Amino acid sequence: MKKLLSILLVALLLIGTLSGCSSKKELKIGFNTQLTGPDSYIGQAAKIALEERVEEINKAGGIGGYTLKLITYDSRSEITDAVAAAKRLLEQDKVHAMIGPEWTGAAVPIAQIANDSKIPVIATTASNVSVTVDDDGNVYPYMFRTCFIDPYQGYALADYAYVDMGLRKVASLTDISAAYSVGIQKYFKDHFEELGGEVVAEEGYQANDQEFRAQLSKIDQTDAEAILVPTPTYRDIALIAKQGAALNMGVIYLGVDGWVAEELLEMAGPELEGSILTSGVSSDQPQFAEFNKVFEEKHGIKPNVYAYYALDALEMIVYGANESLKAHNEITAQGIRDAIENMKDVQLFTSKMTMEPDTHNPHNKPALIIEIKDSNWHQLKMFEPES
Amino acid sequence: MTLFLQQLVSGISIGSVYALLAVGYALVYSVFSFTNWAFDAFMVVGAFGAFYAITDFKLPIPLALLFAILFTMLVSVFVERMAYRPLRIREAPRLFMMISAMGANMSIINIINLQFGGHFRNFPQITGETLSVGGIKIGMMDVFAAVFSFITLILLWIFLYRTKMGLGIRASALDLLTSGIMGINNDMVAIIIFGISGILSGVAGVFYGIKYAVFPYLGLVTIKAMIASIIGGLGSLPGAVVGSLLLGILETLVSGYISSEWRDLFTFSLLIIVLLFMPNGLFGKSTKEKL
Structure with a gap:
């Protein structure tokens, strides 16, 4: 019996390893969000919105042969968990870009991890100045945000x-x-x-x-x-x-x-x-009315600004991926980063965005x-x- | 003076909810000598039970509250049966029971969070009236919560000191092993104790939900009740009540007169000072005489 079990286990392991070796090209996007913990309302709608959008893009053929894959980890509204999730996404899963976290306290330590791993991170609603620049005003090259400061x-x-x-x-x-x-x-x-x-x-x-x-x-x-x-x-x-x-x-x-x-x-x-x-945005703006209605009917919960900003971040990555394909014929973390840094008037979910290269803040976000x-x-x- | 009295009244109203929880801690500790960390979850079960009984089952409010409290009682007894009794029977160290309690706590809260979502729910308004006496303002619901809490505690006292069953529980608190030998069914005692503490946390959860909001993490406040019950003397029921009122008043006075930034520092310093000079807490006469 024991023998049989160990054979089974080994077989399972092998299947797991082999399936990871498939030649399918993937654009891996990490999502570092709050799904449990006191602020779980922040991540719950955003996760659904992102999954839906990723599925939509994949159904339409993905991006230049790449299939999008969203990997979501829960930060439980704790800085330590958010940092651990970021490390796992950036260092182990080796995503091409990460969305989140949503708050300054977690975004500041993560900026350093983004730098070390050279993978772009787009904080959504972390609005403190220190999220994207250090104390001397030097920009963290891999850290961006979608909100105003x-x-x-x-x-x-x-x-x-x-x-x-x-x-x-x-x-x-x-x-x-x-x-x-x-x-x-x-x-x-x-x-x-x-x-x-x-x-x-x-x-x-x-x-x-x-x-x-x-x-x-x-x-x-x-x-x-x-x-x-x-x-x-x-x-x-x-x-x-x-x-x-x-x-x-x-x-x-x-x-x-x-x-x-x-x-x-x-x-x-x-x-x-x-x-x-x-x-920065308001859910009563007419442009969101249809989205809100469909979302609530389908999922029973209302989308919120955290979902809007997460979608903005996803569109930024999609834009970066397309640009990376154009420039290098492949999607790389570096290619995405470079494109996001220089984006001008790119239509995202909530509005058009221009990135300030020296601060990595959206330019003139009203x-x-x-x-x-x-x-x-x-x-x-x-x-x-x-x- | 008005500000002082206002803070005092707010403090008593906060303390009265702490008291329900602190007494629940004291009760379980006095008999089984371990801290029931799952209290947090029971509170949440109470608040959610009442909320959905009103909004989904459309029960009238008093019936919904009763339902929630009884439901919490059942959950509490169930947790005792599943998470504590097997350990108790196998004579596991007390510490393991506490860990088991923490596990039960996290499981229940996470199930509720995943099932119902982490957002705030507004409890259907029972009364929004504010009572105003000489410039001191307090919500009618706060008065009701405080009165109801104290009535619950008095009923508990009567049960423990004026009934045969209460005598049995006090005997168990004195010495669980001996009372078992003398014919008291310890499993029954456990069911009653956890039933009562379930009721207490259910009441606290319902009031907390009404007063603040219903969400999966409202039970974070139980840590304060735990401190209150230690200050009062862990295992002592009157101590738990006094400790809770003291803590509630101290918190509001520190927030009101010094700074809310210093509130937790004062609270935890008080805990350390009390324990330094009175290791059994204010009312912890001796470890033998608990109830």
Whole structure:
């Protein structure tokens, strides 16, 4: 019996090895995302969207004889797991390019791994400046992103709050464990004070906190007209708004792209009535209506901006792969990287994109100013950076 | 002064939910001398049970809450049967039971996450009213949660101290082996203990879901309850309640007056200080006298 088992095992192993030796050409794309853990909503829709798009491309014949293969690993919303997933994708699976991670904390250590393995990584919603450039401003050659950067987001929000809304006194409630959150608070404060406004209270909390009444009660004692909550996840602002309402605070909130999830409107739409946020994309933009409808009908969950950005990243890789084929007659990680670095006006899922070669940030990515009204997103204004 | 009282009220309301969980920890520890790390998952089961009972099964709210609590009780007893009893019978070290508990915890949470998705669900609003007394504001639901928690704890006390079954459980807490020899069915004690702790975590989960949101990781808070039960004296029921209220109040006061950034530092420092001077916790009289 034991003998039979060992023969079977060896046979299985052989089959596994041989199947790996097939001559089929593959374009391997890694996806480093959050499928479990507190922020699993971020990766769940994106994974489905990517799989669907990959299948679509393959059905249409792949790219120049290459079949796309998506390899997804779960980072469990933990930096250590995200780094481990990146190492596995870049060093063992030897993908041609990797999509993700979605947050700054994980993207910064991964930039180094990307450099060492010389494989392009496209962070999706990691918006801190330090994701693509080091402290001296030198660009990490293999690290890219699809979203705009925090200084611009903080700047646009402060500008809108002071000039358009006429706010003068604002309090902030920041996730002190997230570089993203701390960064935006700083950029907002800098520009808001430069304009003449005042940040009257600066409160903090830590990731996965669920209780905010102590900080809110403290802010309630000040004369703040609005509370800036630059949270990386909609969960925090949903709870904050609900607890603020339970304390009868009656303030509005200023927010960031981390808020953007349809679930937020279901959770705390009425409590956030009149609140303002910045975002690179908004799911209420008419161009996504058809996609959203089909996606929700088919999968029972709503697509979100994380899915949009992941699709953008995939289109960037597809573009890079095509360019690599043109230039070298084969798809290589280096070829994809070079093409992405120099892309100009390339149509992606959400919009056209031009990459800035010296920063690896999308060029002139506009920031939308969005209002939450009747439990829905309403675009108020588009901020175009001065080029 | 208003701010102080406001923070105090918030602290008590947070502490009351900690108390349910801390008592659950204390109960299991007092009898079986191991920490039931699966509490986290039981809370989540309670919250999800209540949520889907209302939204999918369309049960009226009180019935849905009852369903969720009983369901959590069953899950708790099931975990005891599958993950702990086999170890207990084979006299495995206590530490192994804790590891087994962690395994059960992760399995349940991951099943829920994969099955239902990681997003937030809004609990159907029961009441959004806010009670305001002299400038101090508190949600009606918080008041209800605190009152209900304390009623649950009083009922538990009556059960343990005024019924024959309670006497049996206390005897087991004193010495599991001897009480077994004296004719107490330890397997039955286990079922009752885990049933009760399931009910407690179910109630806590339901209230947590109502107060915050329903999602697979809402049970992260159980670590705080664990600290509360250690501060109170692991295994002591009154200690668990006092420890929980203390911790809830301390957390809100530190967040309100010093900085929320310092909150966890204070909480864990308190734990270390208490253990340095009172290794059995505030109420842990001696290891023999637990309930």
